[in-house]
Amino acid sequence: MEIPDLPNLAARIRLDVLEMIHAAGSGHPGGSLSAVEILVQLFFREMKAGADRDRFILSKGHAAPALYAVMAARGMLPRSELSSLRRLGSRLQGHPDMHRLPGLDSSTGSLGQGFAAAVGLARGLRLSGSSARVYCLLGDGELQEGAVWEAAAGAAHAGLGNIVAIVDCNGVQLDGPVDSIKRQKPASERWLAWGWHALDLDGHSFESLEEAFREARAVSMPVALCARTVKGRGVSFMEGSCAWHGRCPDASELERARGEIGANP
Amino acid sequence: MKTKPTREGWIEGLLEAAGRNDRIVLLDADVSRSIGGERFADRFPARHFNVGVSEQEMISEAAGLALAGFVPFVQSYAVFCAGRAWEQIRTSVCHMGLGVKIGGAHAGLSAGPDGATHQALEDVAVMRVLPGMTVLVPADSNQTRAAAITAAETEGPFYVRFGRNPVPEIYPEGCRVVPGGADVLREGSDVLLAAAGAMVGVCLDAASMLQASGISAAVVNAYSIKPLASDLLVELASRCGCAVAAMDHQEAGGLFGAVSELMARRCPVPVEPVGVPDSFGESGSPEEVFARFGLTAEGVASAAVRVVSRASR
Numbered sequence: 001m002e003i004p005d006l007p008n009l010a011a012r013i014r015l016d017v018l019e020m021i022h023a024a025g026s027g028h029p030g031g032s033l034s035a036v037e038i039l040v041q042l043f044f045r046e047m048k049a050g051a052d053r054d055r056f057i058l059s060k061g062h063a064a065p066a067l068y069a070v071m072a073a074r075g076m077l078p079r080s081e082l083s084s085l086r087r088l089g090s091r092l093q094g095h096p097d098m099h100r101l102p103g104l105d106s107s108t109g110s111l112g113q114g115f116a117a118a119v120g121l122a123r124g125l126r127l128s129g130s131s132a133r134v135y136c137l138l139g140d141g142e143l144q145e146g147a148v149w150e151a152a153a154g155a156a157h158a159g160l161g162n163i164v165a166i167v168d169c170n171g172v173q174l175d176g177p178v179d180s181i182k183r184q185k186p187a188s189e190r191w192l193a194w195g196w197h198a199l200d201l202d203g204h205s206f207e208s209l210e211e212a213f214r215e216a217r218a219v220s221m222p223v224a225l226c227a228r229t230v231k232g233r234g235v236s237f238m239e240g241s242c243a244w245h246g247r248c249p250d251a252s253e254l255e256r257a258r259g260e261i262g263a264n265p
Numbered sequence: 266m267k268t269k270p271t272r273e274g275w276i277e278g279l280l281e282a283a284g285r286n287d288r289i290v291l292l293d294a295d296v297s298r299s300i301g302g303e304r305f306a307d308r309f310p311a312r313h314f315n316v317g318v319s320e321q322e323m324i325s326e327a328a329g330l331a332l333a334g335f336v337p338f339v340q341s342y343a344v345f346c347a348g349r350a351w352e353q354i355r356t357s358v359c360h361m362g363l364g365v366k367i368g369g370a371h372a373g374l375s376a377g378p379d380g381a382t383h384q385a386l387e388d389v390a391v392m393r394v395l396p397g398m399t400v401l402v403p404a405d406s407n408q409t410r411a412a413a414i415t416a417a418e419t420e421g422p423f424y425v426r427f428g429r430n431p432v433p434e435i436y437p438e439g440c441r442v443v444p445g446g447a448d449v450l451r452e453g454s455d456v457l458l459a460a461a462g463a464m465v466g467v468c469l470d471a472a473s474m475l476q477a478s479g480i481s482a483a484v485v486n487a488y489s490i491k492p493l494a495s496d497l498l499v500e501l502a503s504r505c506g507c508a509v510a511a512m513d514h515q516e517a518g519g520l521f522g523a524v525s526e527l528m529a530r531r532c533p534v535p536v537e538p539v540g541v542p543d544s545f546g547e548s549g550s551p552e553e554v555f556a557r558f559g560l561t562a563e564g565v566a567s568a569a570v571r572v573v574s575r576a577s578r
Contacts (some may be wrong), residue, residue, distance in 0.1 A: 117326070
């Protein structure tokens with residue numbers, strides 16, 4: 001696969017995300033935009049394809065628009081289909097549904113469950129003798145779900161070296177800043193305490209992501225990558241705002257965002 | 266009559282199925298000693314995972330293991346697996362259509378002395394509303410063994426409910442169960458006694474008592490709560506003109522709920538519950554607690570007399 005110009009690809013994905021949500025009339029722009037570089041890095045550079053392919057579970061299922069846009073860019077679904085997001089009968093459900101859309105490794109949307117299923121999947125792949133790795137993207141607000149830590153302890157106890165959790169630490173959840181609702185900092189130290197290898201990184205820097213995933217591959221224990229990101233990244237009036245967790249941009253807001261993102265199609 | 270706890274049948278069936286299929290794995294949540302999971306761990310150590318006191322993780326991880334191509338069995342006390350991890354079962358297991366086989370142990374009033382926190386009286390109600398879920402409530406140990414084997418050999422999610430204490434053996438070794446099945450254990454023409462689990466033996470006793478007072482009762486073991494053996498139950502209920510539904514579960518949502526929904530649609534005859542009314546259980550020996558709620562042969566016989574009288578009015 002030819003590696004495209006990643007920053008420009010990320011910009012195009014951001015536009016796709018906002019156009020999809022605008023067309024659907026609802027969706028989650030903030031947490032989709034914060035996860036774009038992470039998803040691009042995973043789908044274009046990190047994950048191994050083929051018979052023993054790596055798996056990906058979007059535990060923060062509300063970032064589905066970003067996942068669909070990246071999958072379309074990767075050729076896993078027609079880009080023209082993106083406009084069907086959230087429509088009756090669409091393969092692109094409001095939260096990922098693996099039975100509708102081939103290429104998804106799990107259905108997700110109820111926070112905490114995707115991660116725990118990812119740990120079970122990693123356990124099963126190891127039991128099967130597979131060399132495949134499991135990548136799971138969580139939100140930092142999602143860490144408030146207790147089941148995340150049940151499964152984190154389970155993975156550490158089992159010594160699962162084939163799972164990488166990436167936490168999209170955008171610091172904002174639906175009701176406000178994560179710090180004001182129920183603080184999850186210092187995120188990486190929490191994962192360390194649970195027996196994981198953990199590191200902090202800049203979740204919008206492809207260089208930083210590249211380096212972190214390289215380190216994750218070199219470690220033989222479960223790894224948590226705590227990626228500092230900005231909710232609504234790339235659109236000035238959405239950045240850092242809980243109001244844009246689940247709000248749909250209107251036509252003029254979409255136009256302003258388009259001007260700021262400025263992707264080359 | 267020989268008695269044996271249904272949980273022993275569960276683990277025996279699981280061991281038999283796992284001996285034939287090396288994709289079967291078992292997850293426990295720190296109650297493997299009381300359910301029998303340690304026997305599985307001894308025989309198949311690589312395929313047994315004790316996740317500790319973490320039922321939500323257990324169910325979600327089972328979903329992940331199913332995604333990896335395994336046939337995961339999970340087990341805990343029915344309150345904790347069916348109750349605490351209900352949404353994991355709903356979303357990660359049923360919505361994804363994954364073949365996770367759930368064993369709800371110590372169910373109903375069989376957890377007697379442990380009291381209300383440990384007596385699952387709602388588990389069947391919350392399991393049977395889940396799309397795609399099969400719910401089996403076997404009557405004795407041999408039938409529980411068969412239910413575990415059927416769950417292992419049939420696609421899709423299963424919930425199998427069983428108890429802690431010895432119950433009379435009604436079925437022979439090597440019996441079979443099928444989703445949607447039910448067995449007529451006694452023919453009768455005046456009232457249908459539909460029962461599940463520990464109440465099957467109680468209903469057989471009640472039918473003998475009723476016969477002495479001139480009432481002919483048919484007894485059906487409706488072990489498949491979902492799918493229900495609808496045609497058979499409708500045929501018998503319409504022939505008898507009334508029915509009793511007996512289970513050590515809350516009346517709402519259990520066998521009474523299932524039978525009443527069926528009759529409302531297809532055969533509007535009166536149905537009387539024998540079960541726990543809208544309330545929690547309490548501590549006591551299983552016999553005492555069953556008696557406290559009228560889950561006895563006398564209780565069933567009284568319900569039958571009441572419903573026969575309602576039908577003939």
